[in-house]
Amino acid sequence: MQNMLQELGKTSIKVSDISSQYWCEKQMELRYRFGEKITKEIKKGKAIHEALEDEVNVPVMLEPRNYSDFMYKSLYTSWLSLSSLMEKKRGREIQIYGSINGYKLVGRIDQLQMEDGKVVLLDDKTTANPKKPSDSQLNSNRVQLMVYRKMLDDICSGSYAESNFVMSYGIDRLVMSNEFLMQLRAIGVPEELHSFSAMTDAFFLKYRSIGSLSNTVKIRYIDQSTRDEIDTYRFEYSDEAAQEIITHILKYWNKERAANPVPESEKWKCNRCAFFGNECKVWWPQKTVL
Numbered sequence: 001m002q003n004m005l006q007e008l009g010k011t012s013i014k015v016s017d018i019s020s021q022y023w024c025e026k027q028m029e030l031r032y033r034f035g036e037k038i039t040k041e042i043k044k045g046k047a048i049h050e051a052l053e054d055e056v057n058v059p060v061m062l063e064p065r066n067y068s069d070f071m072y073k074s075l076y077t078s079w080l081s082l083s084s085l086m087e088k089k090r091g092r093e094i095q096i097y098g099s100i101n102g103y104k105l106v107g108r109i110d111q112l113q114m115e116d117g118k119v120v121l122l123d124d125k126t127t128a129n130p131k132k133p134s135d136s137q138l139n140s141n142r143v144q145l146m147v148y149r150k151m152l153d154d155i156c157s158g159s160y161a162e163s164n165f166v167m168s169y170g171i172d173r174l175v176m177s178n179e180f181l182m183q184l185r186a187i188g189v190p191e192e193l194h195s196f197s198a199m200t201d202a203f204f205l206k207y208r209s210i211g212s213l214s215n216t217v218k219i220r221y222i223d224q225s226t227r228d229e230i231d232t233y234r235f236e237y238s239d240e241a242a243q244e245i246i247t248h249i250l251k252y253w254n255k256e257r258a259a260n261p262v263p264e265s266e267k268w269k270c271n272r273c274a275f276f277g278n279e280c281k282v283w284w285p286q287k288t289v290l
């Protein structure tokens with residue numbers, strides 16, 4: 001029998017999927033089945049993330065031609081961001097890989113920063129509504145950070161290492177295009193890093209060198225219109241909290257249960273959902289009393 005990942009035609013679980021499972025699991029599944037609508041808010045949020053990245057990272061002029069090029073670029077730019085963390089105390093847009101119970105896990109960390117000698121994980125959330133986030137919003141964002149922090153722990157401790165990554169992604173079979181290799185030379189990527197094995201080793205080695213991880217994780221909410229910070233929330237990471245999240249979400253991916261819709265107390269979320277009344281009618285009959 002297929003697991004949910006196979007049924008949805010996916011090869012890995014994104015960390016943002018896990019966060020979405022805590023907002024509305026059914027909505028997350030419907031997005032994969034019917035496609036996501038790119039709203040104005042999503043475009044604005046992306047622009048803010050790009051502007052924040054430009055503040056810290058030097059733009060890398062590489063244009064991937066195929067999947068292998070794309071994968072290399074991701075490793076290389078993340079390696080540069082990790083170097084920036086060590087040199088300038090801040091690195092942004094860092095790719096992270098991991099595994100839970102045989103499922104590939106992938107994500108992109110917004111920011112790592114040094115505070116009092118420890119590495120702190122920070123996630124930026126942009127919002128069109130400058131009010132404080134709801135408890136439910138905060139919880140689904142907190143879940144994302146807990147999973148990232150666990151993945152960081154796994155990489156920094158060596159429990160998820162080069163060998164796991166190479167095997168999961170078939171890295172030793174990937175071949176970069178000649179055009180892309182020429183681009184690497186043109187922008188001055190050191191010759192000794194022009195292979196996947198060297199880049200993979202450099203990427204994991206850099207992660208293992210970032211130093212001690214703080215248990216404090218932060219979520220920063222940013223107003224989409226003014227780009228002002230609304231507030232920053234702090235949470236404490238614990239292995240137990242991460243394990244609880246993993247146990248909960250795996251029941252869905254293992255097909256031990258169907259996707260959960262929102263509970264009745266949260267049916268206000270349906271009014272903002274593109275699937276309400278169409279692909280999802282869980283709370284539709286009650287719409288008039290919402």
Ligand code: SF4
Pocket residue numbers: 024025026027030261262269270273274275276277280281282283
């Ligand atoms: S309509 Fe409501 S329950 Fe259904 S997917 Fe959307 S948010 Fe979830």
